[in-house]
Amino acid sequence: MSRMRARSLLTVGLWASQIVGVMALVNGHAVGAATALLVFGFGVYGTRAFFVARNRWRRLRWWPRPGDPELFPAGPRRVLLIETGIVLPAVRTE
Numbered sequence: 001m002s003r004m005r006a007r008s009l010l011t012v013g014l015w016a017s018q019i020v021g022v023m024a025l026v027n028g029h030a031v032g033a034a035t036a037l038l039v040f041g042f043g044v045y046g047t048r049a050f051f052v053a054r055n056r057w058r059r060l061r062w063w064p065r066p067g068d069p070e071l072f073p074a075g076p077r078r079v080l081l082i083e084t085g086i087v088l089p090a091v092r093t094e
Contacts, residue, residue, distance in 0.1 A: 006047055013040060 017040045024033040083089040 006064070010044060010047065013043065 016038050021033040021036055024030070024036070082089050
């Protein structure tokens with residue numbers, strides 16, 4: 001589930017719980033309204049915890065393990081721009 005889809009579902013849930021909570025308070029069911037608020041709160045935090053755990057798992061799973069082949073083999077990393085021909089050597093005029 002994408003982050004925007006989860007956010008839109010939680011927004012719809014928030015509005016629905018507010019409407020149900022107001023109706024419950026008007027009818028005199030404060031305990032039911034408090035329970036609905038707690039359930040929605042746990043749903044929001046549970047969803048957040050799920051996404052945090054999933055992102056952490058993905059980060060740890062793709063971390064290179066000892067013995068894995070390197071994606072970028074060792075070699076010269078830096079090349080002077082003058083050697084590539086992109087930049088001409090600077091000429092000093094003193």
